[in-house]
Amino acid sequence: MSTPARPTTTPVQNAARIVLGSVLILAGAGHLTFARRDFQAQVPDTLPFDQDHVVLASGVAEIALGASLIGLPARHRQTVGGIAASFFVAVFPGNVSQYLNREDAFGLDTDTRRLVRLGGQPLLVAWALWSTGLLGGAGKD
Template sequence: MALRGAARLVLGGALVFAGISHLTFARRDFRAQVPETVVELAPLDEDGIVLASGVVEIALGTAIAIAPAGIRPLVGTAAAAFFGAVFPGNIAQWLHHRDAFGLDTDERRFGRLFFQPVLIAWALWSTRPPSR
């Protein structure tokens, strides 16, 4: 399997795993990332937002892994948009000094912010056909 295809499957699997963790064992940690402004604007409470985002992650991860080649770029764009949409949660966790996922210092929480652009690039690159 080509590197791009393997990267796509790993990302899909990681998203499914993250989504399952939203619904089960990591719900408390994910609640630490929900910005107050989202809770104020959303029709769901904090836990509902975590559960809904978990369902979205499972759907996106599954789609990334099994989508036919013709629609993979669309799925990758949707995943990249999702990663961008949840980025404010990472910022809120850092700004409000919320411990979760072993990120128990401001330095660790700040360092995590730099991984989100990597996820966006990964989603876009792994779902595009190689340029010739």
């Protein structure tokens, strides 16, 4: 029985993964502290949960994802990358809600700025997938 090949990524992918993990940790800390109110503007009113609880839970999830992207061994890298990409897809409806309801938060105080923010979400998904070797040109660790 052969062992599966270890997932490989380039030094640039590794740097991008560490930056993404750091951004997630900072955003998660913001959910819990200094940006809590702004993040509440992204929680759709249609969710049957308290907005503050959603913000707190997603903050904890972001910190865990960020720490996992940075600290877990390479053999877990692609799994965590897939989970992070799925997380970005899962929170996308909140960004759409912010746009549709014209909620001002994070300096997104015009429809144009909120629309541009929507375009950034697929880039986060691609960043998570690429930096962990799930999308395109993985090389050597």
